[in-house]
Amino acid sequence: MTETAVQIEKVRGPWGDVWAQFRKHKGAMTALFLLGGLAVFCLIGPLVWRIDPNFIESDTVKMFKMRNQGPSLAHPLGTDQLGRDMLARMMFGGRISLAVGTVAMLVAIFIGTTVGVMAGFFRRIDGLLMRLTDLFLALPLLPLLLVMIFLFRDTVAGILGPRLGTFLLIVMAIGLTSWMQAARVVRGEVLALKEREFVLAARSIGTPSRRIITRHILPNVLSPVLVAATLGIAAAIITESVLSFLGLGFPPDFPTWGRLLYDGIAEIRTYPERVIWPGLAISLTVLSVNYIGDGLRDALDPRIRGR
């Protein structure tokens, strides 16, 4: 063609609009910075603050001097009942909590979206999948988590090592028990989308179902999925802390915010700051993630964005 060289102008794309709208949401932006800060704190922090979070002075006399210290220059957040540095533990714990939140959310979103899309798109399996969703909704979470951890721990730990194994297991367990909400939302959305004319248009072109799903359905359920995702992160972080609260979480020498909080509650009378730090970290994370979700919801809704 003669004019193929026509310069194709770069457009902002829909993400540009989303970002522009998102930036206007003050709460969400603050939250984004906060979360970014927390992430930097956990990811980069340990490179700067090089104290082993599990280091215990083996000389007992020294160890006793180091126990239960308040904030000081050497230990800005103090030390715990075994003289371990709280700042290092907070950073290390944050890594795991954030990772658990993110990965568990991904698992939940993946399952939820798959089930939701399948149920919404294929009428024939809709009833079955929705009953499955009901089933999971009606199942008691705690025994389910227990069973999963029991059944698979050794196998997984055998393959991946105890830490990664536990991580994977917990993440899967949380993910597998929290996808139902996303599935319902996505299904509802897909049911509506399926009736939209552009899906009909694709069908009239002869696009097969699987490509209709990937090309037309999935990108359009993105916004509810993203919002579900942010809420999922928050929920997963809290679930992990509840698991720790019930003693089901990570190995005891493996600090996570949830576990630090749980351990701190036992000491709430004597050393309240032990509860405050992890409690604050969890709440701040969940709060910012929620706010970001709120901002995303607004930013992704074209009706709101248009205004």
Add this chain to the structure above:
Amino acid sequence: MADGGSPGALRKPLVSVRGLKMHFPIYAGILRRKVGAVKAVDGVSFDILEGETLGLVGESGCGKSTVGRALLRLYEPTAGQVVIGGEDIASLPPDALRRKRPMMQMVFQDPQASLNPRMTVAAIIGEPLDEHTDWDEDKKTARVYELMDQVGLNRRFANRYPHEFSGGQRQRIGIARALALNPRFIVCDEPIAALDVSIQAQVVNLLEDLQDRLGLTYLFISHDLSMVRHIADRVAVMYLGQIAELSPREALYARPLHPYARALLSAVPEADPTLEATRQRIILKGDVPSPANPPKGCNFCTRCPQVMAVCRDVEPELAEVEPGRFVACHLMAMDTAGGHASPGAEVREHNQQGEVK
């Protein structure tokens, strides 16, 4: 119905529909058993000649879109034949149907809704190419540009998203997509209904140009009777899932035969105060019956100003009452059979027609 193509005997029909029925089942009761059906289309037959535009008009909900969709087998028809280019679409296996798709395409009512908001214009127009050709990127891009030129879209817009366009432009994108695979037959399902008056004309002109250039055949669905008069060669008037009248354009607009067609035409306002001041409308009473539960006999008998006893009992056949004009009405049967219908009916008919003229 008899062979539908008498006026264009020279041209052979490209699309030939026989006894098309589209019933949507209704489930109810504790066991969700089928208790009935929405008879959205209930036995429709017509031909569309090569290069012709057939207009399809009627009230909202009378089954126009359903006909269009069943024609392209976007719905699985309950019964009937849809022969397009010599093959019965209604019974084609999926693979063959997919291969057949390039020759028949559709333009949709709502340009906003029929374009995926998350795809660029180039991707939307190129989608049929992705599905049906194994061309490389360059070739596809070239074709996309060619199509954009054809429908009068600036090539610069290739990377933009639908929401950045006006309604008319969006409809052009939809038309370009329909043209991508060089179809011979396009179903236009109310392509202008959602557009502003000043833009409607642009789109209609475009469609006409393309027809002239590419020899396309259209089924043009619309409830805008003036526009149909402008674009269609022949017009089918639908009422409650059935064709009431199918006539050449001029004949229909000059002298509608079916009472419903008459009422419909009389209801269209004309942009002329003098005419409007004197015109006598036939105001239909009552609402359209539910297609799930159509009346016995003639579908129109509940609202027909000239209803007779026989209408409530016997369903009229669509019959050729004048050369090229097909009407499904007992009044016509009387006209042709008995020479003259009952005087009362005849007189009234004349009165009203006289006033319309």
Add this chain to the structure above:
Amino acid sequence: MPDGAEPVLDVRGLKTVFKTRGGEIHAVNSVSFHLRPGEMLGVVGESGSGKSVTMMSLIGLLPSPPAEVRGGEVLLGGRDLLKLAPRELQAVRGAKVGFVFQDPMTSLNPVFSVGNQIMEPLIKHMGMTKRQAEDRAAELLALVGIPDARKRLKSYPHQFSGGMRQRVMIAIALACDPDVLIADEPTTALDVTIQAQIIELVKELRQKLGMAIVWITHDLGVIAGIADRVMVMYGGQVVEQAPVRELFANPQHPYTRALLKTVPSLTGERAARLEVIQGQPPILSGAPVACPFRARCAHAHDRCEAENPQRRAIDGLPVGQGHDVACHWSPEVRHG
């Protein structure tokens, strides 16, 4: 329609802007018109030309923010509606001015019975008891031609067809015998046969009740059938205004002319090609300094770029009374 009678509604220089993040949108610019008792004013113009915003500004129905009425007067029976306190305005809405909206499907509250919704303004403005209001509501439903009215009071909107819902909307608007009825595209969403029913109904009611009506539409055909006078809007301004026959016979503004040509006729000569109005509708950001139609106008010249034309009478009558137009070009045609 008595020509010299005092207008019931007199709008002067109405200005409405929307404050958006992209800047201000001047949706209505110095719109003036008036309405005499029993008169029916048709308003046409393409989508986005400010027809709805104008009418909603009159009785403060626009959400604020983002809308803001910047200036002008809306005199109803001598009172300026723009200066009224919210409570006083509420007493005007529904009582003195009735409003019928475009979309009958969404304009009624789905969870209240139709009767309840008709009775509301009766109880509020007329101080009726429930019983009285119910009787009156049944009367109103019968008036707008819904059979078996008393029984249907208990029905919910979704149990009515589109045409019937629009009749209910009209009944609500008429409930308190308003002086002015504003109908904003009341038939656009309806079928031609139903549209015909509604138009007949409104004509009949006007005869019976004698209120003044503003009828907004895109459809020139509808205007031709029912209006006494027509106001053409474009880009937030009134570009032409004339008695209905005069307008169709002798359109002045290039936009009006183009508009009349785009519509194919049902009975007349079938044109080979439809006329089109090229170009895009104007973007209404910033106060207008030029003619809004200039970009699409075949007759545009330098002056159109420099100066926003004022409405001028072309038949000797004062502006607003007879035929007036806001265009720099039309007089030349006439005289040249």
Add this chain to the structure above:
Amino acid sequence: ERGADGEVKIFYYQAVSTLNAYLSSGTKDVEAGSLVLEPLAGFDQDGQLFPRLAQDIPTVENGGVAADLTSITWKLKEGLVWSDGTPVTSADVKFTYEYCTAPDGGCAQGAKYEGIASIETPDDLTVIVKFEGPKPYPYQPFTGGTAPILQKAQFEACLGAAAQSCVEQNSKPIGTGPFIVTDFKVNDVVTLEVNPNYRDAAKPAFGKVTIKGGGDALAAASAVMETGEFDYAWNTQINPDQQKQMEAGGKGTFVNAFGTLVERIEINMTDPSPALPEGERSTVKHPHPIFSDPNVRKALSMAIDRQALVDIGYGGAGRPTCNLVPAPAYQASDNTGCLTQDVEGAKALLAEAGWTDTDGDGILDKDGKKFSILYQTSVNAVRQDFQALIKGWWNAIGIEVELKSIDASVFFGGDAASPDTFQKFYADVEMYANNFDGTDAEPYMSQYLCDKIPGPENQWQGENINRFCDPAYDALVKELSTTSGIEARGELVKKLNDMLTKDSNVVIPLVDRGRFSAKSNTLDGFVMNSWDTELWNVQDWTRAK
């Protein structure tokens, strides 16, 4: 004066689920039940038997125990009546034996009635227990809070399989104790009031008892020590810092008494390696590759600072110990060698044993094998702290330690299908606490016999957890089973104890854990007892004036 002091409120954070000690041996249930049901004899705060329903304690000297040790004769007090007014007879005692030994009854105290040939009741007040062979310690049946006497009339219909569904009987047993049950909400709260037929007309001073359950040790301690909502809270095991803080409040005191409960590390003498086929892990087929050397085990013990453990984990509720049997005095060895930590000594021992750090990674190795071990225990805050501390000390002598904590219900559940039970011991070392019932250590010491090693052939049901097997030890246990006389038996127990701890270090005792409860300052007459139920003298409690 009976009932004059009003209500006493008791808190058992593990709530009471039944009052029939034979159906649940949970301490809380036994202790709550002891307010109503009584045995023939109980233990006082020194571990001495004293008569409750019996007139006195039968001995060989007073002829109550046959000279050949094959029978014991109990005499009931005269005029004893149940709370419903009917007399207590020897038939009730005999019935109790039948109740607990009936097939399908699921009696939790079955062990107490083992080895009984028959029970004879020559008259209403005399009970003769005949054993299958000589019993050097004939006081197991019918003594202590775990073996109370049931009323035949009430429980007759509850023999065998019916025992489980006798809801009314199990929750409102008729007894001889100072109180009777008026209301019982399962796992929640028990309300009791004075037994009008209690044998001492002046007692109890309290007219009403409420035993509330739910929550945790911290809440329990707080309810007595801080808010004063309760008079007494059982097992308020909280960390030392909080102990101090709460005591400073001045509302109550912590009371403790040491018994036989010892927190210890058990060393696996067999190989738990996951590389072994299932069914051979942790079985005697494969001796442990590292721990077969006694010096290595000793080094592990030497590296531990037991006082530090107590200071961090238990405070007043524990004391360091080197013994498996720390009490009563007559059978406790004077073994204190482990009490001082000796890190250097431990290092030297390991070096001697051939463990050196050849590759400089800080971890010892020998023959290319790293000194790396898995250390498991149940989920429990104190145990996790211990794990962390001990891991630190062991790291310091060059041992790599991996920690694992298992939910208590799994760890102690004994489910043969689970890999995580302490019996399966799929780890190199594990930590838990154990004790024995009453004062006699014989059954306890016989847990370490060769034939009690758990393994697949006995569904992992043995009690010899660390798979220790020494013929000399077995012989000594056999000797104990035929020796009578407190002193002589005590000496044998000490020897056995030393064989397991000091000599071979297969068991590394850490902390002697006492009973630790909280008592309000307004409660008088409370005497802590670690040998029987803590409520053993509730009839003597009074409100402080």
Add this chain to the structure above:
Amino acid sequence: MLTFTLRRLLTAIPTLLLISLVIFLLVDLAPGSPLSDVPLTVPPDVRQKMLEAMGADQPVMVRYFLWLKQFFWIEPLYGIDALLGTDFAQGAQRIISWQSKVPVFQIIGERLPQTLTVVGTAYLIGVLIALPIGIYSAYRQYSWFDQAGTFFAMAGFSVPTFFTGNLLILIFAVNLGWFPTIYDTNLEVVDWASFTKMLAQMALPVTVLALFNAAEISRYTRSSVLENLGQDYVRTARAKGMGEQKVVLKHVLRNSLIPVVTVVALGLPTVFGGAIVTEQIFKINGIGAALIGAINVSDLPTVQTVTFIFAVLIVMFNLIADILYGILDPRIRYD
């Protein structure tokens, strides 16, 4: 509507049966043993006998079918007997807790009042504060009130209840001594004094739970009201001259409540289920505490029965939510 309900009930039966089987298998597969709290002093052979007496050594399916029969046949018979004084059950074996040897339904009966009063009150209060906050936030979108309400709701979500609960106990119960720390289940409200006592012991847990519930429901309310404020019929109501109060509190609210009511209905099973964590913290021996206690000691009959009842409640309230939707919204009539 009736056929819809019936049909849903019919489909619920196989679903529930499947759920019961899955729960049973899960609970059974779960690690742990009913003997874990039996002291180590009890020797293995005795333990084995205890297991046999409970019937815990039977194969899973045998136990499942026994449970099914007990749950669906025997327990209802006992229920009828208790009501009418008949004797249909004839002493058949009920579902008995392994831990306490008491019929599980008796335990549930004892626990329900606590759970209902505390969690139910909290839910009610939560809803009552959530509605006005949600409505006003939406009405004054982006005002400071809205921002504060949003923050409050977000914070309510974000702070785990075991954190706030413990903090409140420390401050108000331990340090200030205003409220008891242990919930007294024996307390009966008979006079003013016992009533204030009741209020005092309910204050903290109700606060924690109510805030949590209010956070969630106020968000739903807000978005629902926002959605409806933009609808055409609101404009119609204003055009009729209705006052703002009437517009919002009648027209908008009624529509907005439809989704909110269903959310509230769906949340109701938790009222019965109790808030496990909150009950733990405030030592309320309700159903939640019973469940967690039973899980801890692997008391299978209790866990199975209680969780299954939850499942039934969830399925039932799902149905109720749907029916409510139909009743509130005249447009939706199933059938």
